[in-house]
Amino acid sequence: MLTLALRQRGLDVVLAERQTEWKAIGHGITIQGNALRALREVGVADEVVAAGAPFDRLRMRTADGGLIQEIISPPLGGDDLPPTMGSMRFLLQQVLSRHVHASGADVRLGTGIEALTEEGGGVRATLSNGSAELFDLVVGADGQHSAVRSLVGLEARRRPVGMAIWRMEGPRQSGMDCAELYYGGPRYKAGYAPISPDRMYAYVLDEDRRLESYGDRPLHELMAERAAGYGGLWPAIRASMGPDTTIDYRSLDATLIDGPWYRSRVLVIGDAAHACPPMLAQGAAMAAEDAIVLAELIGEGYDADKVLALFMERRQRRAAMVVDNSVQLARWEVDPAIPGADPAGLMRSSMATLAGPY
Numbered sequence: 564m565l566t567l568a569l570r571q572r573g574l575d576v577v578l579a580e581r582q583t584e585w586k587a588i589g590h591g592i593t594i595q596g597n598a599l600r601a602l603r604e605v606g607v608a609d610e611v612v613a614a615g616a617p618f619d620r621l622r623m624r625t626a627d628g629g630l631i632q633e634i635i636s637p638p639l640g641g642d643d644l645p646p647t648m649g650s651m652r653f654l655l656q657q658v659l660s661r662h663v664h665a666s667g668a669d670v671r672l673g674t675g676i677e678a679l680t681e682e683g684g685g686v687r688a689t690l691s692n693g694s695a696e697l698f699d700l701v702v703g704a705d706g707q708h709s710a711v712r713s714l715v716g717l718e719a720r721r722r723p724v725g726m727a728i729w730r731m732e733g734p735r736q737s738g739m740d741c742a743e744l745y746y747g748g749p750r751y752k753a754g755y756a757p758i759s760p761d762r763m764y765a766y767v768l769d770e771d772r773r774l775e776s777y778g779d780r781p782l783h784e785l786m787a788e789r790a791a792g793y794g795g796l797w798p799a800i801r802a803s804m805g806p807d808t809t810i811d812y813r814s815l816d817a818t819l820i821d822g823p824w825y826r827s828r829v830l831v832i833g834d835a836a837h838a839c840p841p842m843l844a845q846g847a848a849m850a851a852e853d854a855i856v857l858a859e860l861i862g863e864g865y866d867a868d869k870v871l872a873l874f875m876e877r878r879q880r881r882a883a884m885v886v887d888n889s890v891q892l893a894r895w896e897v898d899p900a901i902p903g904a905d906p907a908g909l910m911r912s913s914m915a916t917l918a919g920p921y
Contacts, residue, residue: 567663590731590732591732594649598851617645618756676689685697718821724893724897727812750789753766840893881917
């Protein structure tokens with residue numbers, strides 16, 4: 564996203580990626596309207612929407628499948644974009660990587676950053692191939708376990724939330740036309756969403772245990788077992804799981820840099836600065852917004868110090884709100900008896916804020 568936004572403004576970009584090829588692994592991803600608004604800024608929203616599964620509502624159900632309520636999703640990206648949608652991660656990456664290569668950026672796959680040194684008003688980056696180059700600004704968009712963040716000594720606070728997630732991607736079941744959440748069952752929560760015309764993403768929020776504690780059993784058997792006890796479309800989803808089903812299990816936590824996300828001329832954005840559990844489905848949106856705001860400020864011609872200060876003014880409070888509220892929602896899932904629990908109210912207030920400018 565940042566590469567595309569900077570290239571739109573005619574700026575030279577070197578994109579260093581440790582992977583030797585663009586290869587997204589995993590499952591589906593929810594792309595909220597404010598993320599689509601950012602994707603539109605770099606000219607790819609139409610392609611992303613066409614490859615995915617847009618929808619405009621969320622259904623909340625009891626464990627046996629009974630309808631609790633149906634919530635119309637707010638148009639966070641504006642009335643001309645879907646309120647939300649599901650996408651397959653690799654399709655989203657295909658769209659973005661194709662446009663990145665076409666943008667004229669200097670893309671270097673199989674290349675990491677080994678060291679960063681302040682030099683002459685810029686940053687000298689030592690790359691994994693042994694070369695060293697001087698840059699005006701280095702941006703680490705390298706995830707929750709950011710190597711760039713570690714290289715410059717930025718401290719991120721990790722906040723466990725006490726739950727883990729089972730995730731799978733499989734055939735879209737008949738009648739699945741939006742995201743649905745199941746409450747009150749044997750686990751904290753279960754849910755699913757369509758991610759393409761024929762594929763869907765499903766998950767179960769469970770107690771936080773080491774995977775080894777379940778014994779040496781195939782993941783599809785374990786997830787099917789942990790998803791037992793839910794009605795609606797869940798029996799069909801469980802039946803669709805098999806040895807070839809891509810399933811992921813991991814603990815959920817949050818990461819947040821409390822102070823500035825930069826040191827000298829090195830900045831981290833996205834999950835490297837603010838990662839959160841998926842209670843608001845805003846992780847991708849926050850990263851996309853970061854990229855657009857940073858590119859806008861750089862394009863306005865400010866010097867690097869002014870850009871970084873203005874960027875933090877625009878982004879820090881908004882991103883911290885998403886992390887804090889996501890963690891609070893997760894804690895209420897783990898312990899609904901916490902005094903003052905109001906998940907619906909917190910979700911509404913969060914979305915009202917996110918509908919505003921970024």
